[in-house]
Amino acid sequence: xxxxxxxxxxxxxxxxxxxxxxxxxxxxxxxxxxxxxxxxxxxxxxxxxxxxxxxxxxxxxxxxxxxxxxxxxxxxxxxxxxxxxxxxxxxxxxxxxxxxxxxxxxxxxxxxxxxxxxxxxxxxxxxxxxxxxx
Amino acid sequence: xxxxxxxxxxxxxxxxxxxxxxxxxxxxxxxxxxxxxxxxxxxxxxxxxxxxxxxxxxxxxxxxxxxxxxxxxxxxxxxxxxxxxxxxxxxxxxxxxxxxxxxxxxxxxxxxxxxxxxxxxxxxxxxxxxxxxxxxxxxxxxxxxxxxxxxxxxxxxxxxxxxxxxxxxxxxxxxxxxxxxxxxxxxxxxxxxxxxxxxxxxxxxx
Numbered sequence: 001x002x003x004x005x006x007x008x009x010x011x012x013x014x015x016x017x018x019x020x021x022x023x024x025x026x027x028x029x030x031x032x033x034x035x036x037x038x039x040x041x042x043x044x045x046x047x048x049x050x051x052x053x054x055x056x057x058x059x060x061x062x063x064x065x066x067x068x069x070x071x072x073x074x075x076x077x078x079x080x081x082x083x084x085x086x087x088x089x090x091x092x093x094x095x096x097x098x099x100x101x102x103x104x105x106x107x108x109x110x111x112x113x114x115x116x117x118x119x120x121x122x123x124x125x126x127x128x129x130x131x132x133x134x
Numbered sequence: 135x136x137x138x139x140x141x142x143x144x145x146x147x148x149x150x151x152x153x154x155x156x157x158x159x160x161x162x163x164x165x166x167x168x169x170x171x172x173x174x175x176x177x178x179x180x181x182x183x184x185x186x187x188x189x190x191x192x193x194x195x196x197x198x199x200x201x202x203x204x205x206x207x208x209x210x211x212x213x214x215x216x217x218x219x220x221x222x223x224x225x226x227x228x229x230x231x232x233x234x235x236x237x238x239x240x241x242x243x244x245x246x247x248x249x250x251x252x253x254x255x256x257x258x259x260x261x262x263x264x265x266x267x268x269x270x271x272x273x274x275x276x277x278x279x280x281x282x283x284x285x286x287x288x289x290x291x292x293x294x295x296x297x298x299x300x301x302x303x304x305x306x307x308x309x310x311x312x313x314x315x316x317x318x319x320x321x322x323x324x325x326x327x328x329x330x331x332x333x334x335x336x337x338x339x340x
Contacts, residue, residue, distance in 0.1 A: 048173075067202060078215070091177060
């Protein structure tokens with residue numbers, strides 16, 4: 001009785017830790033794409049922080065926290081990939097708008113090229129698995 | 135659009151806490167971060183057309199605690215600095231602020247201080263060898279029958295009574311080499327830790 005229930009618990013635990021591993025992998029994957037996602041969101045023109053967040057949420061599966069995006073924007077600025085300016089708004093307070101610099105545009109295109117090649121080859125490799133999933 | 139007084143007070147208290155924890159950054163940068171987040175909270179809380187007290191609370195909760203948010207800014211700043219310049223002084227400056235926010239930051243600071251310190255000592259001993267040829271160097275000093283210590287001496291004191299110097303003039307190239315290697319390794323270590331820290335925080339939600 002006791003060994004039996006012990007095994008049950010350990011199997012259960014392994015199943016959750018497998019799920020955790022997969023979840024962690026997904027988090028890393030999303031995080032790795034975040035920089036490119038932000039640069040891509042700015043491709044069409046300048047946006048302020050909340051607009052970038054909303055763009056990421058509506059146009060992609062990347063549900064990201066505000067506590068991540070703002071520090072990352074400040075890093076991208078320190079690296080010279082984006083520039084910022086304060087613009088007065090109707091809301092009664094100014095907003096900080098971000099826009100790509102030439103270096104940021106180049107970085108976005110380089111990363112997008114790598115992404116496209118990578119995802120095409122991964123899709124080819126993963127095609128046989130897809131039949132079992134859906 | 136106006137905000138309920140108590141909601142505004144809570145927002146300003148949050149921003150003041152954040153501001154205090156961003157001390158390691160340039161003043162200008164820290165001021166801008168606070169202004170940007172104030173504008174973000176005002177926009178977010180007004181999403182329904184009217185700024186509500188509950189809206190402010192939701193916006194603050196979504197940003198995370200001031201400590202976490204400041205840590206994210208400081209480690210991102212450290213990584214950005216490291217990409218632009220690898221000056222140990224600038225890296226130490228960021229590490230000092232990070233250390234005040236989390237145990238991880240504190241441990242990384244401690245190890246980095248020791249690493250940089252030893253690196254500087256090795257470079258100094260190499261530089262001072264020409265001025266103190268008889269006393270500067272790597273010494274092995276007996277403390278007892280089977281006990282001895284290895285000591286890097288800058289050569290300011292007298293010649294140690296017993297013991298002998300190990301490297302002679304070789305301390306100059308070896309000291310410079312070991313010192314530079316230690317400084318570089320310490321910088322790499324600090325950057326690696328900052329990256330791991332950023333990765334470990336489960337930031338994207340969903």
